[in-house]
Amino acid sequence: MPDHINPCQTFPIDYTEVLERIGGDRVFLEELLKIYVEECDQKLRAIKEATARQDFSLIQQLGHSLKGSSANLSLTFLQKVSFSLEVAGKEKNIALARTALAALEKEFDNLKDYLRQNPPCPAIL
Amino acid sequence: MKILIAEDDLITSRILEKHLQSWGFEAVLARNGEQAWQALKDSRLRLAILDWMMPGMDGIEICKKIRRRKKYKYTYIILLSAKDRKQDIIAGLSSGADDYMAKPVNFLELRARLQTGKRIIDLEDKLLYVQNQLKDLASRDSLTKLWNRSEIAKFLREELDRAQREKKPLGVIMLDIDYFKKINDSFGHKIGDLALLQVVSRIKRKVRKSDKVGRYGGDEIIVVLPNCGLLEIRKIGERLRASIARRGVKTGQETFRVTISAGCASSENRSQASAEKLIKAADAALLRAKNQGRNCVVVDDDATENTREVKNA
Numbered sequence: 108m109p110d111h112i113n114p115c116q117t118f119p120i121d122y123t124e125v126l127e128r129i130g131g132d133r134v135f136l137e138e139l140l141k142i143y144v145e146e147c148d149q150k151l152r153a154i155k156e157a158t159a160r161q162d163f164s165l166i167q168q169l170g171h172s173l174k175g176s177s178a179n180l181s182l183t184f185l186q187k188v189s190f191s192l193e194v195a196g197k198e199k200n201i202a203l204a205r206t207a208l209a210a211l212e213k214e215f216d217n218l219k220d221y222l223r224q225n226p227p228c229p230a231i232l
Numbered sequence: 233m234k235i236l237i238a239e240d241d242l243i244t245s246r247i248l249e250k251h252l253q254s255w256g257f258e259a260v261l262a263r264n265g266e267q268a269w270q271a272l273k274d275s276r277l278r279l280a281i282l283d284w285m286m287p288g289m290d291g292i293e294i295c296k297k298i299r300r301r302k303k304y305k306y307t308y309i310i311l312l313s314a315k316d317r318k319q320d321i322i323a324g325l326s327s328g329a330d331d332y333m334a335k336p337v338n339f340l341e342l343r344a345r346l347q348t349g350k351r352i353i354d355l356e357d358k359l360l361y362v363q364n365q366l367k368d369l370a371s372r373d374s375l376t377k378l379w380n381r382s383e384i385a386k387f388l389r390e391e392l393d394r395a396q397r398e399k400k401p402l403g404v405i406m407l408d409i410d411y412f413k414k415i416n417d418s419f420g421h422k423i424g425d426l427a428l429l430q431v432v433s434r435i436k437r438k439v440r441k442s443d444k445v446g447r448y449g450g451d452e453i454i455v456v457l458p459n460c461g462l463l464e465i466r467k468i469g470e471r472l473r474a475s476i477a478r479r480g481v482k483t484g485q486e487t488f489r490v491t492i493s494a495g496c497a498s499s500e501n502r503s504q505a506s507a508e509k510l511i512k513a514a515d516a517a518l519l520r521a522k523n524q525g526r527n528c529v530v531v532d533d534d535a536t537e538n539t540r541e542v543k544n545a
Contacts, residue, residue, distance in 0.1 A: 129250070130254075138246070139243055142243055143243055175244065176243045
């Protein structure tokens with residue numbers, strides 16, 4: 108596995124950093140993460156199809172777009188694997204695309220688990 | 233102030249929107265280049281934040297298209313991009329963007345940069361305001377604030393064209409103050425000016441909304457009346473005359489009687505009316521009103537010779 112898709116951090120989201128960026132508004136962060144999860148879900152399916160068809164330009168485009176959203180929410184791992192997908196698309200490297208796709212699915216599940224256990228906006232009580 | 237956010241990424245778009253709203257902007261969202269271009273047809277959108285990379289038309293293309301358009305006021309554009317190499321920044325600015333910001337956006341910086349944009353737009357607004365004022369100043373007579381001779385002549389030509397297209401009559405009334413020279417001689421020019429102003433203000437109140445009043449020269453006043461035939465113009469002319477003669481003019485210490493004479497002409501009874509001919513006919517009718525003893529209205533109601541004259545004094 109190439110170095111840049113090997114996660115080396117402990118948490119999938121850097122809450123401190125993202126909250127600083129959006130002015131500490133946890134309710135807003137919850138809304139953004141909800142949008143992200145829906146978006147990522149759709150894009151993941153599209154990437155799967157694109158990988159099966161070996162549509163490299165679409166892989167590159169979706170990887171790029173997901174990279175941006177992930178960076179915005181300080182989702183460090185997801186940002187990294189999205190970047191790998193973008194690179195795989197650019198280099199027309201199907202092996203890298205498959206590896207990155209598998210990593211993306213895993214990281215996405217990790218994120219969802221993490222968010223369930225550590226919601227951005229914990230309920231009072 | 234309205235501001236466009238053209239950004240295909242939902243998260244970025246939502247974060248931008250939230251910030252802009254908290255700074256008092258009204259955000260308009262577009263998710264691709266085509267939507268952005270459509271939104272920019274709203275002339276109230278003077279500030280735009282454009283993402284470089286968008287599906288379809290990209291930010292660069294929109295910049296170029298905005299700069300090519302003519303009738304719009306200035307649109308201040310901030311281009312956003314993940315590309316932050318020197319050559320990208322240069323390419324972005326060269327396409328017509330005013331400013332360039334690398335993603336991820338620092339929002340304090342964005343806010344400061346938007347202030348720059350607002351300053352530019354405010355400057356343009358001030359400039360346009362002054363330009364309008366100057367235009368107005370150049371089209372009006374400085375004493376009476378009526379349209380000046382060239383402006384009212386232009387209006388007359390345009391309205392005559394329209395009247396002929398729409399097959400409607402157009403009227404012209406020329407009027408002046410009786411014995412204006414005597415007023416000036418006996419009370420002084422200052423009082424003469426004040427009397428003229430009072431006459432003008434009464435006339436402006438008595439004409440219809442669609443009519444335009446201009447100062448033709450000296451105390452000669454011209455009224456251009458769209459959609460006005462001979463019957464109507466006689467009534468209006470008489471209404472103007474009566475409004476002046478009804479009560480005296482007060483000019484500080486002095487109150488004295490002022491009357492006007494009026495000559496009216498309409499395109500209704502002319503097959504080939506021109507602006508010049510109408511003015512000439514109204515002028516000739518005014519002259520006849522003077523010869524008939526003043527304080528009266530004469531309508532030039534025949535294109536050839538016979539002019540019916542009405543004396544109201």
